[in-house]
Amino acid sequence: MEKSRRRETLAVSLLFGLLLPCCLAQTTPSNAATRTPTRTPTPSPSPQTERLRVRLSGYPRKHNEGRVELFYKGEWGTICDDDFAIANANVLCRQLGFVEATGWTHSAKYGKGQGKIWLDNVQCNGGERSIDSCKSRGWGNSDCTHDEDAGVVCKDERIPGFVESNVIDAQVDEKQIEEVRLRPVVTTARKKLPITEGVVEVKYKDGWAQICDLRWTIKNTHVVCGMLGFPHERKVNKNFYKLYLERQKNHFHVHSVACAGTEIHLAACPLQFSKPNATSSCEGGMPAVVSCMPGPLFIQNKGLKKKPKISNNVRLKGGAKLGEGRVEVLKGNEWGTVCDDRWSLQSASVVCRELGFGSAKEALTGARMGQGIGPIYMNEVKCVGQERSIWNCPFKNITSEDCQHVEDAAVRCNVPYMGVEHSIRLAGGRTRYEGRLEVLSLDSNGTLSWGLICGETWNTREAMVACRQLGLGYANQGVQETWYWDSSNVTEMIMSGVKCTGNEMSLSQCQHHKTVSCQKAAAKFAAGVICSDTASDLVLNASLVQQTVYIEDRPLHMLYCAAEEDCLSKTAAQANWPYGHRRLLRFSSQIHNIGRADFKPKAGRHSWVWHACHGHYHSMDIFTHYDLLSGNGTKVAEGHKASFCLEDTDCQEGVSKRYECANFGNQGITVGCWDLYRHDIDCQWIDITDVKPGNYILQIVINPNYEVAESDFTNNCMKCNCKYDGHRIWLHNCHIGDAFSEEAERRFEKYPGQLNNQIPSINQQ
Numbered sequence: 001m002e003k004s005r006r007r008e009t010l011a012v013s014l015l016f017g018l019l020l021p022c023c024l025a026q027t028t029p030s031n032a033a034t035r036t037p038t039r040t041p042t043p044s045p046s047p048q049t050e051r052l053r054v055r056l057s058g059y060p061r062k063h064n065e066g067r068v069e070l071f072y073k074g075e076w077g078t079i080c081d082d083d084f085a086i087a088n089a090n091v092l093c094r095q096l097g098f099v100e101a102t103g104w105t106h107s108a109k110y111g112k113g114q115g116k117i118w119l120d121n122v123q124c125n126g127g128e129r130s131i132d133s134c135k136s137r138g139w140g141n142s143d144c145t146h147d148e149d150a151g152v153v154c155k156d157e158r159i160p161g162f163v164e165s166n167v168i169d170a171q172v173d174e175k176q177i178e179e180v181r182l183r184p185v186v187t188t189a190r191k192k193l194p195i196t197e198g199v200v201e202v203k204y205k206d207g208w209a210q211i212c213d214l215r216w217t218i219k220n221t222h223v224v225c226g227m228l229g230f231p232h233e234r235k236v237n238k239n240f241y242k243l244y245l246e247r248q249k250n251h252f253h254v255h256s257v258a259c260a261g262t263e264i265h266l267a268a269c270p271l272q273f274s275k276p277n278a279t280s281s282c283e284g285g286m287p288a289v290v291s292c293m294p295g296p297l298f299i300q301n302k303g304l305k306k307k308p309k310i311s312n313n314v315r316l317k318g319g320a321k322l323g324e325g326r327v328e329v330l331k332g333n334e335w336g337t338v339c340d341d342r343w344s345l346q347s348a349s350v351v352c353r354e355l356g357f358g359s360a361k362e363a364l365t366g367a368r369m370g371q372g373i374g375p376i377y378m379n380e381v382k383c384v385g386q387e388r389s390i391w392n393c394p395f396k397n398i399t400s401e402d403c404q405h406v407e408d409a410a411v412r413c414n415v416p417y418m419g420v421e422h423s424i425r426l427a428g429g430r431t432r433y434e435g436r437l438e439v440l441s442l443d444s445n446g447t448l449s450w451g452l453i454c455g456e457t458w459n460t461r462e463a464m465v466a467c468r469q470l471g472l473g474y475a476n477q478g479v480q481e482t483w484y485w486d487s488s489n490v491t492e493m494i495m496s497g498v499k500c501t502g503n504e505m506s507l508s509q510c511q512h513h514k515t516v517s518c519q520k521a522a523a524k525f526a527a528g529v530i531c532s533d534t535a536s537d538l539v540l541n542a543s544l545v546q547q548t549v550y551i552e553d554r555p556l557h558m559l560y561c562a563a564e565e566d567c568l569s570k571t572a573a574q575a576n577w578p579y580g581h582r583r584l585l586r587f588s589s590q591i592h593n594i595g596r597a598d599f600k601p602k603a604g605r606h607s608w609v610w611h612a613c614h615g616h617y618h619s620m621d622i623f624t625h626y627d628l629l630s631g632n633g634t635k636v637a638e639g640h641k642a643s644f645c646l647e648d649t650d651c652q653e654g655v656s657k658r659y660e661c662a663n664f665g666n667q668g669i670t671v672g673c674w675d676l677y678r679h680d681i682d683c684q685w686i687d688i689t690d691v692k693p694g695n696y697i698l699q700i701v702i703n704p705n706y707e708v709a710e711s712d713f714t715n716n717c718m719k720c721n722c723k724y725d726g727h728r729i730w731l732h733n734c735h736i737g738d739a740f741s742e743e744a745e746r747r748f749e750k751y752p753g754q755l756n757n758q759i760p761s762i763n764q765q
């Protein structure tokens with residue numbers, strides 16, 4: 001379909017030697033907004049011995065909506081829509097871990113189910129804990145067909161601490177262990193975090209109690225360490241503790257713990273509770289003491305001993321917090337995702353521990369951390385929980401027909417408590433997600449006080465770190481002036497020159513001035529943030545660039561408009577207009593939003609710029625960079641800073657378009673949609689008239705200045721090997737910045753070494 005709109009570029013001066021940071025190898029955006037690490041599920045007490053399992057299926061669905069299916073008598077079945085109401089949907093959504101329902105659907109909106117229709121004429125009051133507590137005709141008693149299958153739409157907000165149902169078995173419900181902590185016995189002057197060793201204490205009703213260590217095993221320790229965010233355990237010197245602990249009064253509450261080691265919560269292990277007031281119920285034993293081995297990210301003493309290694313063939317992408325994200329695995333040279341069928345906490349825990357975190361807090365399905373774009377490698381991963389790597393677990397190979405990226409699996413891991421969220425706070429905002437930043441620091445007199453951050457160098461990536469540190473998710477915006485959030489009495493600037501890569505756990509890890517230097521030192525120019533639970537994530541379709549590339553010698557008389565828009569290199573000014581031509585490297589750009597929020601230009605409509613020649617508004621000055629680089633990274637063709645008129649050209653199945661450029665329409669890219677700039681649109685090119693034959697790298701960077709927040713900037717860059725013989729152009733190995741293994745990326749940079757034995761595509765027009 002031909003697109004009426006055209007895309008333009010704004011030329012800029014050459015920036016020699018400038019390497020764009022997005023193409024540098026980066027790890028998952030990490031962060032350290034840790035909550036109390038011991039917060040784990042508070043299993044809802046349920047009278048049944050086995051909890052009813054509920055799931056969403058059908059198509060097209062999202063993680064929070066779909067056809068309702070119930071597992072009963074060993075079989076999955078559906079619910080008929082007769083008498084269905086929002087109260088039913090509320091009960092079902094809560095059972096699925098969402099706070100409430102926003103709607104429900106009838107007549108098999110998500111497709112027809114199979115097998116039994118388990119329930120019919122269901123009428124809940126809304127407060128029931130489970131759908132089987134509601135009034136209905138009884139199990140399996142229905143006069144419906146699958147054309148009447150009911151569905152629900154749940155609010156995309158999880159019940160805090162909710163654990164997917166297949167995890168903790170029924171026995172847990174009877175027990176009252178909510179939290180577990182380690183109490184260090186030796187209190188050093190300076191409290192070092194994380195706490196890795198100490199007496200295990202469990203919270204019950206209204207206090208903390210110890211566990212009797214009789215029959216305590218290393219497997220129990222493994223489970224405790226996992227809950228506290230540590231992948232492995234260490235031996236403890238029991239004698240050392242014995243001396244000390246014998247003199248203390250202990251309250252034993254739990255004894256005879258017998259974990260298998262694969263549990264994700266102590267409450268899931270067989271154990272017994274002591275009778276009330278039974279302080280001496282641990283005859284011959286002592287309080288259980290454990291020592292955990294933190295993952296490499298949390299080891300304070302760097303260089304001490306040999307560091308445990310983090311897996312280099314598994315990673316997490318797109319998460320807001322440290323230890324959460326979409327699971328990606330490396331196969332051959334390329335990263336791919338995992339399909340969510342049968343995705344469990346046991347499998348998720350293997351991934352978490354492999355990456356240096358503890359066990360998994362949540363195993364997420366339905367691309368809850370955004371969709372990947374590369375291959376999907378695994379399905380039906382079924383780890384026992386002891387495997388060292390997800391690659392050691394049984395799984396099925398899949399084809400693209402089996403699974404789609406809407407089913408990408410993700411995890412939330414237990415991470416150690418580092419306390420970073422207590423050293424910064426927000427003030428003056430309208431909601432708790434925004435405000436002027438205040439940081440805690442020691443002044444010269446040795447007292448702790450709150451101060452402000454100079455706004456001058458403050459931007460999206462700095463805001464990303466701050467939001468992560470605060471535990472508030474992604475950055476929506478980094479704000480340089482905060483006069484409209486006038487906070488109370490903190491007025492002193494105590495931090496300036498802050499520059500982050502975006503991956504830091506806390507602002508203190510970012511670069512900043514040694515002594516404060518801020519030109520506008522007034523509080524109204526202090527840094528602020530707006531944080532958000534979701535973010536967009538743009539990514540370019542690399543294979544389309546490779547498929548559509550060609551050279552065009554375009555006559556100058558057809559390029560007046562392009563010249564006016566600065567889409568040609570500087571030497572075009574010296575050409576003998578209108579005679580002669582420019583040599584253009586052309587290709588199509590298809591930009592997908594695979595994140596969880598729409599991509600919207602930062603500037604409001606009032607500041608959009610009208611481009612008369614092409615007849616439309618530009619909402620972002622700089623939306624992409626198109627560059628041809630030499631082997632050493634210098635630009636050989638003038639870098640265009642292209643600006644676009646953003647819109648939804650098309651969307652994946654089940655998603656409707658929302659943004660349209662024409663007629664001063666709303667600009668943006670909806671989640672699940674893409675914006676296509678065809679190779680034949682004016683200015684969709686690089687002017688290579690002055691480029692000599694040779695081997696180059698074609699590089700495209702989207703949102704290069706981080707102007708609009710995204711959940712992941714490592715995939716904003718796309719690179720190809722490019723061979724130009726003076727007549728024709730070959731592109732190969734086109735890939736997204738984070739798609740290759742490090743080794744493959746190194747080989748790529750050493751062009752013309754070829755990867756994957758790909759056959760170069762030859763294109764000429």
Ligand SMILES: *[C@@H]1O[C@H](CO)[C@@H](O)[C@H](O)[C@H]1NC(C)=O
Nearest residue numbers: 207251274275276277278279
């Ligand atoms: C347990 O101790 C509390 C006070 O510590 C006391 O009030 C209560 O009577 C005791 N219960 C038993 C069964 O001894």
Ligand SMILES: *[C@@H]1O[C@H](CO)[C@@H](O)[C@H](O)[C@H]1NC(C)=O
Nearest residue numbers: 331377378394395396397398
């Ligand atoms: C999956 O495919 C790989 C090769 O791509 C093969 O080695 C492996 O045995 C396959 N596994 C299964 C379970 O089919």
Ligand SMILES: *[C@@H]1O[C@H](CO)[C@@H](O)[C@H](O)[C@H]1NC(C)=O
Nearest residue numbers: 442443444445446447449492
């Ligand atoms: C340190 O203490 C002195 C004396 O109490 C005071 O004058 C000074 O302002 C203090 N400095 C800071 C940075 O608070």
Ligand SMILES: *[C@@H]1O[C@H](CO)[C@@H](O)[C@H](O)[C@H]1NC(C)=O
Nearest residue numbers: 448449450451487488489490
């Ligand atoms: C002013 O700052 C002090 C010390 O940080 C704090 O205790 C007090 O509550 C603040 N006052 C107001 C009005 O916020």
Ligand SMILES: *[C@@H]1O[C@H](CO)[C@@H](O)[C@H](O)[C@H]1NC(C)=O
Nearest residue numbers: 373541542543544547590592
């Ligand atoms: C990318 O482009 C290729 C080639 O046109 C196409 O087959 C593929 O579906 C596109 N990928 C996505 C995710 O749309």
Ligand SMILES: *[C@@H]1O[C@H](CO)[C@@H](O)[C@H](O)[C@H]1NC(C)=O
Nearest residue numbers: 017630631632633634636694
């Ligand atoms: C990079 O390579 C180009 C030729 O490809 C050369 O002209 C330039 O001097 C090189 N720059 C550096 C910094 O090596």
